[in-house]
Amino acid sequence: MTISELLSQYGDKYVEALLTTWQLTFISFAGAMIIGIIITVMRVCPVKPLRISGDIYVQIFRNIPGASLLIFLVYALPNLQVILSYYQCVLIATVLIPAAFASEYLMSGINAIGIGQIEAARSLGMDFGIMMRKVVIPQAVRFSILPMTNLLIATMLTTSLASQVPLNPKDLTGLVSYINTRDTGGVTSFLISAVMYCGTAVIIGQIGSYIDRKVRIVR
Amino acid sequence: MRELTVRDMLYETPGKETRKKTAVATVVSLLVIMVFLCYIVKLFSESGQLDSRYWFFFTKLTTWKFLFEGILGTLEASLLAGTSALAIGFVFMCMRICVYKPLNYIGIALVEFTRGVPTLLFIYFFFLDVPKMGINLPTVWRISLPVAISASGMVSEVLRSGVNAVPKGQREAALSIGMREINVFLKIIFPQAVRYIIPALVSDLVIVVKDTTFSYILSFPDLMQNAKVLISNYDALLSVYLVAGVIYILINYFLNRISVSLAKRSGMTPVVGR
Numbered sequence: 001m002t003i004s005e006l007l008s009q010y011g012d013k014y015v016e017a018l019l020t021t022w023q024l025t026f027i028s029f030a031g032a033m034i035i036g037i038i039i040t041v042m043r044v045c046p047v048k049p050l051r052i053s054g055d056i057y058v059q060i061f062r063n064i065p066g067a068s069l070l071i072f073l074v075y076a077l078p079n080l081q082v083i084l085s086y087y088q089c090v091l092i093a094t095v096l097i098p099a100a101f102a103s104e105y106l107m108s109g110i111n112a113i114g115i116g117q118i119e120a121a122r123s124l125g126m127d128f129g130i131m132m133r134k135v136v137i138p139q140a141v142r143f144s145i146l147p148m149t150n151l152l153i154a155t156m157l158t159t160s161l162a163s164q165v166p167l168n169p170k171d172l173t174g175l176v177s178y179i180n181t182r183d184t185g186g187v188t189s190f191l192i193s194a195v196m197y198c199g200t201a202v203i204i205g206q207i208g209s210y211i212d213r214k215v216r217i218v219r
Numbered sequence: 220m221r222e223l224t225v226r227d228m229l230y231e232t233p234g235k236e237t238r239k240k241t242a243v244a245t246v247v248s249l250l251v252i253m254v255f256l257c258y259i260v261k262l263f264s265e266s267g268q269l270d271s272r273y274w275f276f277f278t279k280l281t282t283w284k285f286l287f288e289g290i291l292g293t294l295e296a297s298l299l300a301g302t303s304a305l306a307i308g309f310v311f312m313c314m315r316i317c318v319y320k321p322l323n324y325i326g327i328a329l330v331e332f333t334r335g336v337p338t339l340l341f342i343y344f345f346f347l348d349v350p351k352m353g354i355n356l357p358t359v360w361r362i363s364l365p366v367a368i369s370a371s372g373m374v375s376e377v378l379r380s381g382v383n384a385v386p387k388g389q390r391e392a393a394l395s396i397g398m399r400e401i402n403v404f405l406k407i408i409f410p411q412a413v414r415y416i417i418p419a420l421v422s423d424l425v426i427v428v429k430d431t432t433f434s435y436i437l438s439f440p441d442l443m444q445n446a447k448v449l450i451s452n453y454d455a456l457l458s459v460y461l462v463a464g465v466i467y468i469l470i471n472y473f474l475n476r477i478s479v480s481l482a483k484r485s486g487m488t489p490v491v492g493r
Contacts, residue, residue, distance in 0.1 A: 065428070111224055132229075190344045200335070
């Protein structure tokens with residue numbers, strides 16, 4: 001199919017699919033940040049069992065393939081009498097996995113601060129709360145801007161998992177596989193989706209590195 | 220002794236009061252975790268998933284042999300994809316660092332394209348569209364090639380960071396003893412660059428392993444596909460998917476561990492990956 005045929009027949013579907021992908025991406029990323037922060041707090045708190053379960057969470061979800069998790073949620077959970085809609089399954093998968101990475105990035109942000117600064121803060125007489133607010137968190141957040149930008153892009157790529165379940169409206173990958181199983185969409189049909197994904201990634205990347213340039217700590 | 224990280228240093232040595240509070244919090248959190256685990260076990264038992272008919276076949280050798288064949292399939296596809304990604308990534312990297320400007324821009328565009336497009340889209344392209352063009356690839360390449368293409372941009376950036384990490388003096392010294400630019404790159408810069416980036420490459424392999432999970436779309440016999448066959452043989456869905464998931468987690472966990480220990484040995488900060 002030529003590009004004009006594709007656009008006249010499926011044009012509005014592509015727009016719809018792009019919006020679906022954006023929606024999934026931003027909801028997942030917000031959820032992943034919230035869970036990632038909670039997990040990180042668990043991992044740095046002095047209570048051993050919480051630390052260990054935080055570490056286990058991260059190891060499980062940074063290592064499990066998205067497809068494997070999604071298939072488990074969709075097909076295996078009903079056997080446990082837990083019935084979720086397809087949309088919920090996709091969202092859970094695309095929140096839990098990036099959350100593990102968010103926590104890893106925050107942890108490496110914290111670790112990048114260096115023990116010397118913590119010791120210096122303490123010898124100045126700061127208590128834990130002040131030290132966190134004035135020394136640890138501001139630096140950890142700055143260190144994490146670029147990784148978090150990449151995570152947002154990775155989250156967008158992960159939402160292509162949505163194509164593995166019947167969703168309405170479809171996401172960008174789902175739409176292309178739908179077009180190509182009914183029709184001969186050809187390379188162009190893939191390219192339209194690819195350009196939409198890629199364009200989003202480039203915009204996110206640009207904004208991320210702009211923010212990073214503004215707040216980076218130059219050593 | 221385990222080395223101290225920032226997270227161990229965030230608190231002062233606790234006094235009597237704090238120790239008491241921490242102890243209470245430990246007990247409470249243990250209880251919460253226990254309740255959570257009990258709830259999961261209860262879910263399993265109430266829906267009859269702990270029934271032996273869902274688990275007995277894991278005592279058979281044939282089951283494990285079959286799963287092992289799946290793991291081999293996963294590894295075959297992953298290694299093939301990994302090496303191809305390395306080759307494609309190397310080409311992209313050469314385009315990005317070469318002196319000829321237009322090639323630079325093509326390189327940047329290719330890297331951004333492969334990094335910004337999900338693997339699944341490449342897989343569907345090779346699955347749905349390439350056969351229609353009359354190109355028939357062997358099954359393993361139908362999964363390995365899209366996975367490789369999708370990883371190549373990332374690999375190219377890793378390679379480039381390695382090349383940039385080689386001190387400038389190395390190149391100048393090599394040029395001043397009369398080596399040609401191409402020889403400088405191949406014999407001096409690149410061998411050193413590779414040593415810097417091996418940990419990052421190993422951790423990229425994790426992404427490749429994860430991406431090959433989509434093999435079930437084209438029925439390539441990897442771990443996921445063999446798990447599906449087991450499921451239809453024994454009519455046991457949950458247990459098989461659970462075991463397959465754990466195997467994947469273990470494979471990737473060990474790859475990550477290898478990456479971290481390689482990084483430590485060469486005195487670098489470990490990479491987190493994606």
